[in-house]
Amino acid sequence: xxxxxxxxxxxxxxxxxxxxxxxxxxxxxxxxxRVWLSEIMLQQTQVTTVLGYYDRFLQQFxxxxxxxxxxxDDVMALWSGLGYYxxxxxxxxxxxxxxxxxxxxxxxxxxVLATLPGIGRSTAAAIAxxxxxxxxxxxxxxxxxxxxxxxxxxxxxxxxxxxxxxxxVAEALLPTQxxxxxxxxxxxxxxxxxxxxxxxxxxxCLVCPLQLKCRAAQQGNPQNxxxxxxxxxxxxxAWWLLVLRDAAGHVCLxxxxxxxxxxxxxxxxFSPPVYASAQALEDGxxxxxxxxxxxxDWPAQLHVLxxxxxxxxPVVVDVAGVQPALGQGxxxxxxxxxxxxxxxxxxxxxxxxxxxx
Numbered sequence: 576x577x578x579x580x581x582x583x584x585x586x587x588x589x590x591x592x593x594x595x596x597x598x599x600x601x602x603x604x605x606x607x608x609r610v611w612l613s614e615i616m617l618q619q620t621q622v623t624t625v626l627g628y629y630d631r632f633l634q635q636f637x638x639x640x641x642x643x644x645x646x647x648d649d650v651m652a653l654w655s656g657l658g659y660y661x662x663x664x665x666x667x668x669x670x671x672x673x674x675x676x677x678x679x680x681x682x683x684x685x686x687v688l689a690t691l692p693g694i695g696r697s698t699a700a701a702i703a704x705x706x707x708x709x710x711x712x713x714x715x716x717x718x719x720x721x722x723x724x725x726x727x728x729x730x731x732x733x734x735x736x737x738x739x740x741x742x743x744v745a746e747a748l749l750p751t752q753x754x755x756x757x758x759x760x761x762x763x764x765x766x767x768x769x770x771x772x773x774x775x776x777x778x779x780c781l782v783c784p785l786q787l788k789c790r791a792a793q794q795g796n797p798q799n800x801x802x803x804x805x806x807x808x809x810x811x812x813a814w815w816l817l818v819l820r821d822a823a824g825h826v827c828l829x830x831x832x833x834x835x836x837x838x839x840x841x842x843x844x845f846s847p848p849v850y851a852s853a854q855a856l857e858d859g860x861x862x863x864x865x866x867x868x869x870x871x872d873w874p875a876q877l878h879v880l881x882x883x884x885x886x887x888x889p890v891v892v893d894v895a896g897v898q899p900a901l902g903q904g905x906x907x908x909x910x911x912x913x914x915x916x917x918x919x920x921x922x923x924x925x926x927x928x929x930x931x932x
Contacts, residue, residue, distance in 0.1 A: 580726055581788035584750040588757050590784035591764030596622075596771070600629060602763065607681035607706040608639045611669075614698045615662050619881070622770075628657055640679055643670040651843060651920025658923065659881075660844060664833070665693025685711040696742075704762040708755035712745035713762055714738075717769025722748070723801035724773060727790035733805035773797070811884040813875075815856040816847040818891040818928070819865070821898055825910040826929060828919070840880065845919045847889070847928075848908065856890055866895040878924045889928055 596602070599622065601613035612632060616625045632653055636642040642650070647667055654663035669692045673681055681702065682688050688699035697718075700711035714722075719732065722745055730737035750757035772779050780792045791797040819827035826847070833843035850856040860867070873889040898910040911919070916929060 580744060580748065581785075581790075583725060583748055583785055583788060584757065584761055586784045586788070587764035587768070588750065588760045591760045591767060594784075595760075595764050595767040600626070605706045605759075607702050609633070610702050610705045611681065611694070611698075612666070614701050615666055615693060616657065618662060618698075619659055620657060624657070628654070639670050639673050639681070642667065643674040647843070648920060652918055655844070655919070655921045656923040656926060660842065660920075660922075662693060663920075664843060668692040669694060681706075683707045683709070685709055701762060704758040708758045710746075710749050710751075710754055710758060712742065712749055713765070714742055714745055715766070715769075717773075718745070718765045719801050720775065721765055721769045721773045721785075724778070724791035724797045725785055725789045727794060728800065729802050732801050732803045807882050809882055809884065811886065813852075813886040813888065815850040815853055815888045815890060816925075816928070817850065817856055817860060818847045818889050818932070819863075819901075820891060820893050820932065821896060821910060822894075823897045823912075825898055825912050826916060826932070827901070827908050828911050828916060829907045829909070840883075840885065841922045841925075843920065844922050844925075845911075845916070846922060846925045853888070860890075860892065863901055865892075865899050865901065867892050868895050869893040876924060876928075878922075885924075887924055887928075891932065 591597075599613075601609050604610065613625065613629055616629055616632075635649070635653060636645060645667070647664070650667045651660065651663055654660065654666075657663070672691050673679060682691075683703065684707075685696070685699040685703040688694050688702055689696050691699075694702075697713045697715050700709075700713045703709035703711045704713070719741065722728065722741065723732075726744065728741060728744070730740065732738050732741065750761050768783065768785070772783050776798060778792075778797045780786050780789070780797065783789065783792070786792050789797070791800050817827075821827075828845045829848050830845050831839065831841045831843060831849075833839070848859065850859055870893070871891045873891060876887045876889070878885040878887055901908050917926075921929070
């Protein structure tokens with residue numbers, strides 16, 4: 576790639592003003608709390624999904640101090656169903672850090688923002704550019720696609736050296752004047768182009784404001800960019816869920832461990848007890864101090880995660896009595912009423928399962 580590259584900032588800013596997305600609730604503010612909240616929610620999640628969660632979050636936690644003061648269970652319960660739950664735990668940690676280390680005010684530079692939990696380089700730049708007009712580059716998946724196509728940047732982005740070069744170019748392309756108004760529009764404009772025009776498989780080059788400057792469009796091969804050879808291998812896993820239900824309709828749930836790193840599936844959330852095999856569930860059920868009145872083995876349900884297919888096998892067992900004792904080996908198992916469990920942090924498939932009981 577040559578070191579001369581097209582000047583795109585003015586085109587992006589003008590296009591965003593007239594054709595970009597300008598009506599999303601977090602665009603009508605320069606409050607870093609709201610921008611940060613939207614940025615974290617929008618990671619790997621569609622705008623349409625985020626809108627409802629964003630409103631509910633702000634109703635319960637209107638500012639960073641109220642979020643920092645909240646119990647983690649309340650935060651996880653509100654996040655329930657949005658997925659990628661480490662985001663919620665980091666959101667809570669970040670709010671606490673802003674209050675404890677920064678006097679309750681978000682830092683105003685991308686460099687300092689990036690030191691906070693859950694805020695990477697790109698998110699930090701988004702907050703700094705949207706709220707404070709800082710000249711800082713974002714490089715999320717949409718923006719990588721736009722820039723690698725405009726530049727016909729064919730280096731393999733699975734190499735950190737090549738990604739670092741793209742960061743440098745992204746910074747060089749930033750607006751240089753009137754930053755307080757151009758930086759938010761430019762940053763949003765690149766996101767909007769990637770989300771609505773410069774699509775992965777079917778880019779709408781004819782309506783793109785950068786078409787005449789885009790080297791990939793001129794070469795007729797935008798789908799060839801970006802280049803990333805290292806693909807994440809998918810794996811699959813099967814879980815058996817023991818759904819105990821008592822005579823009054825309580826269900827037995829346990830909190831999944833959040834220790835051992837926060838990468839565990841559903842870490843810190845509530846779910847029916849999980850077993851690695853059908854036999855392990857049988858053994859676990861036999862060891863319980865309960866009388867089974869009825870049992871249903873439900874069909875397996877596929878739950879698709881980013882890098883894993885999770886096959887869930889619910890086994891619903893009706894037991895005698897109301898909230899019977901469960902023996903000694905089941906610490907952390909709790910009977911929850913139909914009024915209580917909807918308020919807990921539940922993974923989406925568990926919520927769906929309990930709603931269909």
